[in-house]
Amino acid sequence: MFTLQIGYQVRDYGAWKKVFDSDPAGRAASGARSVRVFRDAEDQNSVAVFLDFDTKDAATVFLERLRSQVWDKPEVIGQLVSASPTARTLEEVAREGQGAG
Template sequence: MFTLQISYPVRDYEAWKKVFDTDPAGRAASGARSVRVYRDTEDRNSVAVLLDFDTKDVATAFLDRLRSQVWDKPEVIGQLMAAAPSGRILEEVAREGQGAG
């Protein structure tokens, strides 16, 4: 399993979430098996999104689509982001506890 971890420094969480929910990069059709959204407990405008994919290639393709179709648009970055988002792909190598399989 491969997880795309994205950090979003947003200006306004509610405004960002409205756009996120429209799925502008097509995560629903991209092969994402699950999507989890987290907010920092002290900085409520610091958001982390984790998307799980079966392969590194599919995760990489989705990250590339995000960069070219969403993050590179000044109207998105300027209005919704306090700084540029960042993403990285993680490979699961071990799991313990609840949900381990």
């Protein structure tokens, strides 16, 4: 499993979440198996998103789509974030605890 980890520094979480929920880059159709959204406990405008994919290629293709269809369009994201989003692809190599198989 591969996880795309994305960090956002948002201006207004509610406004950002509304756009996120509209799925402008098509994560549902891109093979994302699960999506998790976290907010920093000390900074509620610091958001982390984790999207799980079966393959590294699927994660890479989705990230490219996200960059070209959302991040590179000021009219979509310009007023939502105060810094450029960050992203990296993680490969799961071990799992323990609940849900471990």
